[in-house]
Amino acid sequence: MTEVRRGTWPRPADLGWLAGAAVLFAGIDVALQLAAPTTGALGPYAGLVLRLLCDLALLAVFRFPEGVAGLLVVASLAMLASDLFSPGLLVPADQPSLMTVPTITPLVLSQLPRVMDRRRLLWLGGVLAVLATRPWDPAWNTTPFGLLSTAFPVAVALYFEARRQLLRSLRDRAERAEREQHLLAERARAEERRRLAGEMHDVVTHRLSLMVLHAGALGVVSADPAVRTAAEDIRREGAHALDELRDLVGVLRDGSSVEPPAASPAPVASPADLVADSVAVGVATELSMSGDPEQVSPTVARTAYRVVQEALTNVRKHAPGSSASVSLRYHPGGLDVCVTNTRACRPPDPTLAGSGSGAGLSGLRQRVELVGGRLDAGPEPGGGFRVGAILPAYVPTTEGAPR
Incomplete structure (x- = not known):
């Protein structure tokens, strides 16, 4: 009632x-x-x-x-x-x-x-x-x-009214306890995220910074052009890693950036470079891009880069002789990434296929979900494989704010 x-x-x-x-x-x-x-x-x-x-x-x-x-x-x-x-x-x-x-x-x-x-x-x-x-x-x-x-209907009505109030009180207490448990779990997750962010900032960032400095110094003092080129590559990739780490720390700390953004942040690597590298090693790869890449933040662009990188790496490892297709669709709501490959023409090399940890797609899914996206991966009807990601336009970090 x-x-x-x-x-x-x-x-x-x-x-x-x-x-x-x-x-x-x-x-x-x-x-x-x-x-x-x-x-x-x-x-x-x-x-x-x-x-x-x-x-x-x-x-x-x-x-x-x-x-x-x-x-x-x-x-x-x-x-x-x-x-x-x-x-x-x-x-x-x-x-x-x-x-x-x-x-x-x-x-x-x-x-x-x-x-x-x-x-x-x-x-x-x-x-x-x-x-x-x-x-x-x-x-x-x-x-x-x-x-x-007279007395009987009053007694019965009071009994059912008391029972109804008791049930309502128990339901309210159960809902309140559930809300408290949810808040405690959220608080525990927030504390763990802040702890991880602190560890990443204090340890990993420090080591990467030293690596970038040493690589830069090596490129300056070395007389060998090959060494200078390798040192510059190490310095550039280290700088990119520092930028990505700063973004991840900002996400873990609920959007609070650890350090102010650089005046001129390092450019984000383009998936076109990955496609060119894939073609260079003998994998026929096509690239399809639509929309304006400037519509997404650097954090999202780096995440898309990692999606394409992991997908093409898996193609080279597990589907030798196949061809791949990379599709990037930029729109005001974000970025849609899709990497597909055809059926393998020959068995994969056991050494190459077993070189990974087996957690590439799992880690990639976590990375995509960390920025608020969604990753789907699975076999195609024709025997190939498909990796698709739907990413937002930006994430609430200092660098990822909408421009």
């Missing part, structure tokens, strides 16, 4: 069954009137009019609970006074029923706990019970039926 606010008209669902109950009890009162009409000075229909008025009051029990309760008490007093001092005025001298209160009384009392406090309801039930049972003149045909029509 739904909760009803005090002082409001009943909802359409409540109004429907209340009207039906009022009509039903009105029919019962009419049948009782036809069986034994009143014969007093107020006319043969005086008692029927009083009972019908109480029946109609059921429709207003949620809007005016005190008024309906007062009407029941007044009607019961009038019926009792008529029965004691003027039989036939409001109740027939020879009653066909054992009810000494209005017929609608049990139903009204069963609904009042939804809109009336317990103390007032107990007082009301006690007064009506006294009027119905007539303790000063107990009889087998009035006392039991008087209790059944």
